[in-house]
Each structure stands twice: as structure tokens, then as C-alpha cells.
Amino acid sequence: MTKRFLLAAVAALALPLPAFAQTAPDPAALRDAALKDDIAWDITEGLTTEIGQRLAATEAEARARAWSVAKLEAMGFRNVRIETFKMPVWVRGEETAEVLGPHAQKLTITALGRSGSTGPKGVEAEIAYFPTMADLQAAPAGSLTGKIAFISHSMVATQDGSHYGVFGAARRSGPQIAASKGAVAVLIRSIGTDYHRNPHTGGTNWAEGTKPIAAAALSLPDAEQLQRLLKRGPVRMRLLITPQFKGEGESGNVIAEVPGSDPDAGIVLIGGHLDSWDIGTGAIDDATGVAIAAAAAKRVMDAGQPRRTIRVVWFGAEEPGGFGGEAYAKAHANERHVLATESDFGADRIWKFDVNLPEGAKGIGDRLATVLGPLGISRGNAVAGGGTDVGPILRTGVPSISLHQSGLRYFDYHHTPDDTLDKVDPEQLRQNVAAWTAMTAIVANAPEDIGTVRPGRGE
Numbered sequence: 001m002t003k004r005f006l007l008a009a010v011a012a013l014a015l016p017l018p019a020f021a022q023t024a025p026d027p028a029a030l031r032d033a034a035l036k037d038d039i040a041w042d043i044t045e046g047l048t049t050e051i052g053q054r055l056a057a058t059e060a061e062a063r064a065r066a067w068s069v070a071k072l073e074a075m076g077f078r079n080v081r082i083e084t085f086k087m088p089v090w091v092r093g094e095e096t097a098e099v100l101g102p103h104a105q106k107l108t109i110t111a112l113g114r115s116g117s118t119g120p121k122g123v124e125a126e127i128a129y130f131p132t133m134a135d136l137q138a139a140p141a142g143s144l145t146g147k148i149a150f151i152s153h154s155m156v157a158t159q160d161g162s163h164y165g166v167f168g169a170a171r172r173s174g175p176q177i178a179a180s181k182g183a184v185a186v187l188i189r190s191i192g193t194d195y196h197r198n199p200h201t202g203g204t205n206w207a208e209g210t211k212p213i214a215a216a217a218l219s220l221p222d223a224e225q226l227q228r229l230l231k232r233g234p235v236r237m238r239l240l241i242t243p244q245f246k247g248e249g250e251s252g253n254v255i256a257e258v259p260g261s262d263p264d265a266g267i268v269l270i271g272g273h274l275d276s277w278d279i280g281t282g283a284i285d286d287a288t289g290v291a292i293a294a295a296a297a298k299r300v301m302d303a304g305q306p307r308r309t310i311r312v313v314w315f316g317a318e319e320p321g322g323f324g325g326e327a328y329a330k331a332h333a334n335e336r337h338v339l340a341t342e343s344d345f346g347a348d349r350i351w352k353f354d355v356n357l358p359e360g361a362k363g364i365g366d367r368l369a370t371v372l373g374p375l376g377i378s379r380g381n382a383v384a385g386g387g388t389d390v391g392p393i394l395r396t397g398v399p400s401i402s403l404h405q406s407g408l409r410y411f412d413y414h415h416t417p418d419d420t421l422d423k424v425d426p427e428q429l430r431q432n433v434a435a436w437t438a439m440t441a442i443v444a445n446a447p448e449d450i451g452t453v454r455p456g457r458g459e
């Protein structure tokens, strides 16, 4: 036993638990009941079937918000509302790619979010190939003038999804770097791990003052086809990529609450994002996330009024750059949040949890380890960092708990036409709901005061 644990044990003995803690529902019983959950499936099925794709700040996302309000009210939540915000709108156009010359053939692409346009006539140019981001960075200024840059990488599937952070740079900043060196357009190997002929979309970023150029992802089979062609000699391609920036539009966060009995004890925020990319139906990204959070809150609500208010937030416009999370943090900066966490990594089994809890509330992590253990979830030693949506509120010192889903399948479907309901495994989804229900119950009813923390690494 470490000195820290010994002190915690002595402190626990010295302070009898307040009366409400003794009447709080048993998290283990809630966990076991949630292993039969159908609420999360019902939400995921409904949202992906009745709405489908929900691109941020479009009519489809607005319909998804109306659907969500009706759903959350029907579930019995209180204070169900939409908080709107403004953001730039980007919509997809045509997207075709063909190799010219003796090996003429079409390749499969999809535009990256915020891609510029080639114009209706398209562009024709020679490929400049960069096997890695480092190769692209090393290219001399102006050396890509008039060329189409093609950036590859070597992402592999990992349980913790960590390769997304490393190789995702090819998508997030590769186009900007290529544009700065004169490229007329950019192709990247999809940030994904499947060998289906499905390119993966996702947002790319432009520096202030850069005019966006056309930027698209090749599916993995097409990227490797292009690499083989490049081995045979120079390759010329024609690209037609015509997305549009449509000026400012409206998105919004959908909020629902379970009011707590002790308004001074702070708010427990759990959520996911309501918007999705436009080429699939946003099942694993992130219908399951909003479904898991709402199902957990509903289960805790039905077990009796919690001590703390549970606030379920279905964030808008996460995919194009976390606009919903930023808007929420700004609008609610003066409220006391004691936890903020989101589910945005699919719905495969949760295998690990990490916490970022203040000194006086470390006992929550210990109780969590006990109740999550039987679900096959072990305690990690990283500092919980949250994600895009809760990142801005966590940066103000709000504690967090991260429940990590397995990432082994996630990047096979992420941001592809294949992100559809059939990829959700109902049994694994139930394991997620069980873990989230137990975690939400433990934090919402914790007798400890939960103070602030040094922010973890937001990702």
C-alpha cells in the first residue's frame, strides 16, 4: 500500500458518508441491468435510419436536432433544448480522379472536409509523390508548382487508436503544406486501416491567408495502385473536385438534463456528437456515442434522483472542427462542471479507463475500478484528456474520466460510406452502456466534493 492510498483510507474512515450516499443506487446493480440495454440501440437505429447523414450546418443536421429534442423529451429528460451557434458551411460536390496516358484508369477518391475546388473543368497535372509527411516537409519551396502532391503514410490498426494521431497529420496539415509549396491539388492515402475501395474523408486545415486547393483521399487499394504506377514512371492525373464554401450557417448543441438534488454539487456532463460526415450514416461516428451517453443518463435517472445534475450534450458540428464544443464552453463558462466526458470512438468493447480527478476525489477512481473490472475494463495510468467536444471545457480545469473503446476495427469504417448501423455490435454496445451507466451513477452520487484539476492532454 502506498502512502497516498493509506492516507485516503484513513480519511475515508474518519469521514462517515452523508446519508444520501447510503440511499444512492448500487452502481454494480445498474451495471448488470444495463447489460440488457436496448435504449442505446434504439437511438442509434433511429438516428441513422430516420435522419441518415448529418453534415454540420446543413438541413440534415437541423432535422437531426429536431429529432433529438423529440427523442430526449420522450425519454423523460428535463430542460431539453437546442443552443444554436454560427459557423462556416462546406458541402461536397463532384469528385472524380483518373490516371492519364498509357495506364489510363479511374481511381476512387473523396474530398476532404474544407477542400478547395478544382473548378468545373478540373485540373490535369503530374503527380509529385511523398511517401511520408517528413518527405513533404523537406520538399523545397516552390518545388510543387503546377503539380498534384500525393502523400502516403503507414497507419496500422491499434487497440488504443494511437496511430490516428501520428498519421492523421497527412490529412490535417498535408494539404496546407503542399499548397504552401505551390501544389495545385493534393491526394492523400486515406487515414484508415481497411482494404475496401472506400476512401476516408475528414477535415483538413488551412492556415490564415491560404487559398484552399482541392484535397482528396484515395482509398487504400487506390493509393497502392497509384504507388505501383509511380514505380513504372511519371504519372499524370486529371482531378475534378468541386465542393463549395457556402458562407455562414447555423448549427447547434442539443442539451437534456436529469436535475440533481444538490445544485451546489456541480454538473456531470456526458455526451457525444450529433453531426456526421456526409458519405455514411454516422453510426459509429457518432450515433453510438450520443446513444451511449443518453442511455446511461436515462438508466441513472430511472433509479432515483441523483445528487448532481447530469447534463447530456449532443454536440453539433464536431467533424468540421469542434464548433459545438467551443460554443458550449463559451456559453456555460460560468457554471460549475465537476466532470466532462464524451464517447466518440465507436462502440466496440471498452477495455481501459483513465481518470483526471482532484486529490479529494481520488476515491471515485477506486470505486470505478471495482465496478468496471467485471466488464473486462482495467484502470490505465494515463491522465484522462477527453476529446474534441469536451476539450474546451476541460481546459478550464474540469475533471474527466475516459472510457476507452477498442480501436481495432474503428479505422476500417471511420469517415467512410461504410459507417453504417450494421457495423455496430449490439452486445459490445451494451457493454459500453453498462460501463457508462456505472460511471455516471458513481460520479453523480459521489459524496466527495469534486474540485478542479490541472488539465490533461486534450486530444
Ligand SMILES: [Zn+2]
Residues within 6 Å of the ligand: 273, 285, 286, 318, 344, 345
Ligand atoms: Zn466523431
